[in-house]
Amino acid sequence: ETGVTQTPRHLVMGMTNKKSLKCEQHLGHNAMYWYKQSAKKPLELMFVYSLEERVENNSVPSRFSPECPNSSHLFLHLHTLQPEDSALYLCASSQEASGRGEQYFGPGTRLTVT
Amino acid sequence: RKEVEQDPGPFNVPEGATVAFNCTYSNSASQSFFWYRQDCRKEPKLLMSVYSSGNEDGRFTAQLNRASQYISLLIRDSKLSDSATYLCVVSHQTGANNLFFGTGTRLTVIP
Numbered sequence: 001e002t003g004v005t006q007t008p009r010h011l012v013m014g015m016t017n018k019k020s021l022k023c024e025q026h027l028g029h030n031a032m033y034w035y036k037q038s039a040k041k042p043l044e045l046m047f048v049y050s051l052e053e054r055v056e057n058n059s060v061p062s063r064f065s066p067e068c069p070n071s072s073h074l075f076l077h078l079h080t081l082q083p084e085d086s087a088l089y090l091c092a093s094s095q096e097a098s099g100r101g102e103q104y105f106g107p108g109t110r111l112t113v114t
Numbered sequence: 115r116k117e118v119e120q121d122p123g124p125f126n127v128p129e130g131a132t133v134a135f136n137c138t139y140s141n142s143a144s145q146s147f148f149w150y151r152q153d154c155r156k157e158p159k160l161l162m163s164v165y166s167s168g169n170e171d172g173r174f175t176a177q178l179n180r181a182s183q184y185i186s187l188l189i190r191d192s193k194l195s196d197s198a199t200y201l202c203v204v205s206h207q208t209g210a211n212n213l214f215f216g217t218g219t220r221l222t223v224i225p
Contacts, residue, residue, distance in 0.1 A: 042118065043158070043201075043215040090157055102148075103213065105157035 002026050004106035006091050012112045013081065021076040021109045023091030029104070031097035032074040034066060037088040037108070049074060050097035081113045115140050120202050120216035128224050131192050135219045137202030138184045144214075146205040147178055149187050151198045152218065158201055161187075192223045 004025045013019050025032060034046040046060045049068040063085075065077040074091055088110050092103040120137045127133045139147075147164035162169065164176040164185055175188040185202055199218040206212055 040122075040217065042116075042217045043213075045212060048212070102160045102163075105159065107157050 004091060004093055004104050006089075006106035006109050008109060009107060010110050010112075012114060013078070014114055015081060015083070017081075018077070018079040020078065021089055021091075021111075023074040023076075023106055025072055025074075025091075025093040025104070025106075027093055027104060029093040029095050030071055031094045032068060032071070033092040033094075033103065034064075034074065034076050035090040035092065035105075037090055043090065047076075048097055055097060078111075081111075083113050086111055086113045116216075117141060117214035118202050118204055118216040120219050122217055122219060124220040124222055126222045126224055127192055129192055129194060131223075132188065132190045133192060133221060134189075135187045135200055135202075135221075136184055137186070137216055137219075138182075139202075139204045139214070140183070141204070141206055141214075142180075142183060144183075144204040144206055147176075147185050148203040148205075148213075149174075149176060149185075150201040150203055150215075152201055153198045158215075161200070189221075192221075194223050194225060197222045 007022045031050045033048050036044045047066045048055050052068045063080050067075040088108045090108045091106040094101045094103045118139050149161040150158040151161045152158040162171050162176055164178045168177045173190045177186045199220045201218045202216040203213050
């Protein structure tokens with residue numbers, strides 16, 4: 001596979017469930033990101049990892065927990081979510097976490113919290 | 115005030131038309147600028163970077179005005195395949211990569 005892949009593509013979960021989103025990049029990049037995209041809102045950066053270390057956490061609620069076991073994989077662990085957390089969750093990667101380079105996005109996971 | 119502001123549209127234009135989008139940003143320390151394209155129910159993809167001197171890529175021209183803190187995208191000879199949402203993106207380049215996205219401008223090219 002090439003580029004950035006995400007699984008699952010769609011997820012419906014109850015507020016008491018625990019689930020995980022997975023992202024994998026096949027581009028040899030050193031930085032990975034989680035974004036949230038809600039209807040009629042701009043993409044919101046949630047987490048940034050550079051060389052497997054978290055370098056940015058934009059005041060995201062603790063019910064979202066990221067994990068980066070290596071530079072190619074990124075997870076977002078979800079627990080006790082709220083209905084307002086329903087959104088498209090996009091993973092992205094870039095060569096470096098410098099702000100100058102292009103970010104490559106995965107297809108996203110469309111999450112519905114019931 | 116929002117970091118990046120765009121007219122959400124929608125812009126409905128006939129094939130062959132020229133259409134322009136503008137975007138303003140609030141942080142004068144912003145260093146890098148981009149236009150991304152997002153098709154319906156797909157992920158954003160980089161359309162082009164925006165350089166201080168302005169740059170062109172085929173039918174697409176991007177301009178940056180640092181004094182007024184706005185960025186523009188001009189599409190000439192619109193094609194049906196140009197229908198998408200165009201996202202204006204700026205980066206402060208302070209610390210970790212931190213891109214700020216506009217809400218996007220929706221374009222529909224009509225046959």
